[in-house]
Amino acid sequence: MTLAAFAYQRPRSLAEAVEAMAEAPDARWLSGGMSLLPMMKLELAAPPALLDLSGVEDLRGIRDEGDFLHIGAMTRHVELARDPAVRRDAHLASLAAERIGDPQVRNRGTVGGSLAHADPAADLPAALLALDAEVEAVSARGRRALSVQDLLLGPMMTALEPDELIVAIRIPKHTGHRQAYTKVPHPASGYAVVGVAVAIHEEGGRVRQAAIAVTGVALKAFRAARAEAVLAGQAVDQEVLAEAAGLVCDGQDVLGDVYASAAYRRQLAQVVTRRTLEGLR
Amino acid sequence: MALRGQSVPRLEDARLITGRGRYTADIQLAGQLTALMVRSPHAHARIRSVDGDRARALPGVHAVYTGQDTKGVLNPIPTAWLPPGSDLATTDHPALAWDVVRYVGDAVAMVVADSLAAARKARDLIEVDYEPLPAVTGVTEATAPGAPLVHEGVPGNRALFWHAGASTDEVEAALRQAEVRVRLPLVQQRLIPNPMEPRAAVAQYDPSTGKLTLWATSQNPHIHRLLVAGVLGLPEHRVRVIAGDVGGGFGSKIACYPDEVLVAHAARELRRPVRWVEERREHFVATTHGRDHVEEVELGGTRDGILTALKVRARANLGAYLSTAAPGVPTILFGLIVNGAYDIPHVAVDVEGVYTNTTPVDAYRGAGRPEATFLIERLVDRFAREVGMDPVEVRRRNLVAADRFPYTNALGITYDSGRYHAALDRALAMLDPGQVSRHREEARRQGRLLGVGVSTYVEMCGLGPSEVAGAVGFQGGLWEHALVRVLPTGKVMVMTGASPHGQGEETTFAQLVADRLGCSLDDVEVMHGDTDLVSMGWGTYGSRSTAVGGGALSVALDRVVDKARQVAAHTLEASVGDVVLEAGRFYVQGVQDRSVAFAEVALKAHLAWSLPAGVEPGLEAQASYNPTNFTYPYGTHVAVVEVDPETGDIHLRRYIAVDDCGPRINPMIVEGQVRGGVVQGIGQALWEGAAYDRQGQLVTGSLMDYALPKARFFPPIETDALETPAAHNPLGVKGVGETGTIAATPTIVNAVLDALAPLGIHNLDMPLTPERVWQAIEASGWKAAAGGQGGVQA
Numbered sequence A: 001m002t003l004a005a006f007a008y009q010r011p012r013s014l015a016e017a018v019e020a021m022a023e024a025p026d027a028r029w030l031s032g033g034m035s036l037l038p039m040m041k042l043e044l045a046a047p048p049a050l051l052d053l054s055g056v057e058d059l060r061g062i063r064d065e066g067d068f069l070h071i072g073a074m075t076r077h078v079e080l081a082r083d084p085a086v087r088r089d090a091h092l093a094s095l096a097a098e099r100i101g102d103p104q105v106r107n108r109g110t111v112g113g114s115l116a117h118a119d120p121a122a123d124l125p126a127a128l129l130a131l132d133a134e135v136e137a138v139s140a141r142g143r144r145a146l147s148v149q150d151l152l153l154g155p156m157m158t159a160l161e162p163d164e165l166i167v168a169i170r171i172p173k174h175t176g177h178r179q180a181y182t183k184v185p186h187p188a189s190g191y192a193v194v195g196v197a198v199a200i201h202e203e204g205g206r207v208r209q210a211a212i213a214v215t216g217v218a219l220k221a222f223r224a225a226r227a228e229a230v231l232a233g234q235a236v237d238q239e240v241l242a243e244a245a246g247l248v249c250d251g252q253d254v255l256g257d258v259y260a261s262a263a264y265r266r267q268l269a270q271v272v273t274r275r276t277l278e279g280l281r
Numbered sequence B: 001m002a003l004r005g006q007s008v009p010r011l012e013d014a015r016l017i018t019g020r021g022r023y024t025a026d027i028q029l030a031g032q033l034t035a036l037m038v039r040s041p042h043a044h045a046r047i048r049s050v051d052g053d054r055a056r057a058l059p060g061v062h063a064v065y066t067g068q069d070t071k072g073v074l075n076p077i078p079t080a081w082l083p084p085g086s087d088l089a090t091t092d093h094p095a096l097a098w099d100v101v102r103y104v105g106d107a108v109a110m111v112v113a114d115s116l117a118a119a120r121k122a123r124d125l126i127e128v129d130y131e132p133l134p135a136v137t138g139v140t141e142a143t144a145p146g147a148p149l150v151h152e153g154v155p156g157n158r159a160l161f162w163h164a165g166a167s168t169d170e171v172e173a174a175l176r177q178a179e180v181r182v183r184l185p186l187v188q189q190r191l192i193p194n195p196m197e198p199r200a201a202v203a204q205y206d207p208s209t210g211k212l213t214l215w216a217t218s219q220n221p222h223i224h225r226l227l228v229a230g231v232l233g234l235p236e237h238r239v240r241v242i243a244g245d246v247g248g249g250f251g252s253k254i255a256c257y258p259d260e261v262l263v264a265h266a267a268r269e270l271r272r273p274v275r276w277v278e279e280r281r282e283h284f285v286a287t288t289h290g291r292d293h294v295e296e297v298e299l300g301g302t303r304d305g306i307l308t309a310l311k312v313r314a315r316a317n318l319g320a321y322l323s324t325a326a327p328g329v330p331t332i333l334f335g336l337i338v339n340g341a342y343d344i345p346h347v348a349v350d351v352e353g354v355y356t357n358t359t360p361v362d363a364y365r366g367a368g369r370p371e372a373t374f375l376i377e378r379l380v381d382r383f384a385r386e387v388g389m390d391p392v393e394v395r396r397r398n399l400v401a402a403d404r405f406p407y408t409n410a411l412g413i414t415y416d417s418g419r420y421h422a423a424l425d426r427a428l429a430m431l432d433p434g435q436v437s438r439h440r441e442e443a444r445r446q447g448r449l450l451g452v453g454v455s456t457y458v459e460m461c462g463l464g465p466s467e468v469a470g471a472v473g474f475q476g477g478l479w480e481h482a483l484v485r486v487l488p489t490g491k492v493m494v495m496t497g498a499s500p501h502g503q504g505e506e507t508t509f510a511q512l513v514a515d516r517l518g519c520s521l522d523d524v525e526v527m528h529g530d531t532d533l534v535s536m537g538w539g540t541y542g543s544r545s546t547a548v549g550g551g552a553l554s555v556a557l558d559r560v561v562d563k564a565r566q567v568a569a570h571t572l573e574a575s576v577g578d579v580v581l582e583a584g585r586f587y588v589q590g591v592q593d594r595s596v597a598f599a600e601v602a603l604k605a606h607l608a609w610s611l612p613a614g615v616e617p618g619l620e621a622q623a624s625y626n627p628t629n630f631t632y633p634y635g636t637h638v639a640v641v642e643v644d645p646e647t648g649d650i651h652l653r654r655y656i657a658v659d660d661c662g663p664r665i666n667p668m669i670v671e672g673q674v675r676g677g678v679v680q681g682i683g684q685a686l687w688e689g690a691a692y693d694r695q696g697q698l699v700t701g702s703l704m705d706y707a708l709p710k711a712r713f714f715p716p717i718e719t720d721a722l723e724t725p726a727a728h729n730p731l732g733v734k735g736v737g738e739t740g741t742i743a744a745t746p747t748i749v750n751a752v753l754d755a756l757a758p759l760g761i762h763n764l765d766m767p768l769t770p771e772r773v774w775q776a777i778e779a780s781g782w783k784a785a786a787g788g789q790g791g792v793q794a
């Protein structure tokens, strides 16, 4: 469990980072190292060079931008969990960040790293999907924005180009939405067997907007569109919630493994969704 | 104030928790080389060739060893437990596979290089040409007709067959006559020990003296010395084995492994120190596993709950080779105590040991006794259900009563002492029926099922009388040695044959010394784990170190005091019979002002200016203590669990452990052992389980998928103790290293099945994962029957 040799660079600015990547195209970005370093130790990845992003000031900090929160890619899970603005305007992101791994992992792991790593059982992708968050990415070719929905392609697969780097996440403010994240952790890995993120906005006793996102269940985190549709416009009662929950895995190829078969995961996702929704009432 | 009975902080902790421990992997010697193993990726394959030439040609590579290189140079690794009458089919266990690999992880080659990086590179260049063969991983398939053979010379893959107790016919007859009989198919799944410190070995050979020093993660360095000397063909006195700080073992560091002898061999050949450190993922495949039984068990008794007959048929998966103690674990350590704490007149046990293409199975915390306890505790619950009695009441009616000790069970084992009913009463009092009903009501309202599980276990440990060791085929003694050396300043060095690796004997033994000699803890150093320092020892396992090692220490202390008393009497000009030792001073009885300090006596003994006639200079004594019986700790554990019927999730609500391990020298350490054991036992019940696929690949090969218990999984564990002295050892202690593991597994499973009993679910295989529980609930048709009440209502 020792690392093979690799080159290491710590750029001091975004421009420097992008330039360094252009010069060493096989290099990998290093943020918290909580996913990348274990993969290197297990010889699942062997990048010749690492570009450590911890010195890039532009990737840090959480800013209020009117209708949005701007969250620098290097924001640590622990900061996301505790930040008062995030807790107020995008509570779901804090709730999910709180449930990641253990204190050491939360102290090192970053928002950008988690999204770029795209583990199908990671917590943040579900929360950020439910919050309709957007990712800002930069490369030598320039800057672009893409939704988290478009970012996540599959297990450990994203729409980022190899040389592209996540600079920040932009989350539309969800102030006043009722939000919850429920996670059933795997007893060994601590990752989600099922994780359900819910944000609901009600007006006059009716659901105006319902967002339900699920992680751990399929090859990537997804929005439960049919379940959301059941809730939309409804005055919510027990029956409606149960109906919505029953549709949470609709259209998904549910994963099965040694610990939890597809049938069981589906059941768990439904029960967890129903209880999460009930808990918000 | 006596230190015995005090929870003094552990003396080892300061160094261990500040990173100053000296583990094997910390050893750094000048010129030290690094070894890595090439392990088989196949569960079963013929080796066509191993080509190390490209690896050897790399800069920094000193050697590549293969099975063919070492054949005839290294003797096969022997098995050290040969139960008589068991038709044991031993086979050659080469350190490096000769022609056939028999499990994923079987070592095929070893590379030795200047650095880890060079060794890694070289390892990748070693080409092994395998011809895969069909593999078997479970006992059922391995014993099926026509199954592939793990060893060509072992038909039916049957490694051993062992019978104990009455004849099967007699027990069958008793079962036929029984008013009620219950039967359970039980699977006690395979576990992977995972101590915090993986294994490691560092070897150094001194060509000028011909002496080999081996630092190894060992629970029993003297046994390792014997076995390593044998495998390498070295004289025993030219081998020194040192087990420094060892970070846990749970039985997995008893065995002599290929890696250790290979490192020693390389050090001898290359005349350079060689170091090997196991990686965690290597540990999963290359260190012995535990348990792995498939059983059919049957219990009979009367309608009013009196047990009369027990029949056990167990098939034990021993893996690909017979590890050091493996044959004794599912036989002697299991079969002789299957009746547990109950007086059952007719008992028969059949055990079949089976070879499979899996990692060898050997002792794992409890070793055999958890398996025995699980089956009887599960059966008693099943029986109670069948006769419609409270499982506690059935236990009460069958527990051996306090006035029946010494009690000899139907398998010939004599339990020395116990107050089984008292432990049960104490645990039930802690449980508090009122609180249980409140919890039950609360759970019901929230749509959960509450269950209470009990286990009234007894175990056989403090291994053990050497005569018995011989009679049951253990190829060693089970006595223990201690040496107490008092220095001229009165400071004390103790050398014990026990080899603690987390159990805290450096503290408990120092407490015993300080009490006996009247010095402070700081005046005592307890040394262990070095065969050149400690005269002899059989090591730490089987909860034996305090009972047997402490026994030896106790006798040695008596001898030191006897001699010091003679010197003191001479000094005080009194007769020896009148001199007493109290709080570190010798007094003439009844004359308070005539006294001399123990330390002063020690000095006089060393100076030898004036000693009584016939007394030799110096002040040290040794003792070899050979116990006359095993010890029998026992107790009652109770668990309260809640099952979520919609998810199958199990919530531990309470856990109560009342144990009697005899007088507790250090209650804190005892509690630590109990708690650690309990969580490990619950680990088996709820989370842990090694799984192989059909090809023999271990699919639970990392801590990402093999679930070890975590602190946050548990409620506070409520403990209490009875202290009934063992009748036959000097300290009266019984051992506590394994009790928790032994008691907890059935306690939890009984609790879960109690919760599920209203659904007609009476048996489940471990680990009780949420899915398994949910599937059983689904299959029970519970939801339909309970209608709208089934779901959890908000």
Ligand SMILES: Cc1cc2nc3c(=O)[nH]c(=O)nc-3n(C[C@H](O)[C@H](O)[C@H](O)COP(=O)(O)OP(=O)(O)OC[C@H]3O[C@@H](n4cnc5c(N)ncnc54)[C@H](O)[C@@H]3O)c2cc1C
Residues within 6 Å of the ligand: A028, A029, A030, A031, A032, A033, A034, A035, A036, A037, A038, A053, A073, A074, A099, A100, A101, A102, A105, A108, A109, A110, A111, A112, A113, A114, A115, A116, A117, A119, A121, A122, A123, A124, A160, A164, A165, A166, A167, A189, A190, A191, A192
């Ligand atoms: C013991 C443990 C438990 C864990 N438990 C959980 C859990 O329960 N839930 C959970 O969600 N996660 C868990 N994780 C993962 C953790 O959240 C990681 O921190 C996260 O997945 C990756 O973030 P990082 O900053 O550490 O990324 P790194 O490991 O540094 O990088 C991960 C990948 O992303 C790339 N990358 C990093 N930053 C950027 C960027 N700004 N732009 C583009 N690419 C980038 C890297 O090149 C690499 O490919 C756990 C990790 C560990 C070690």
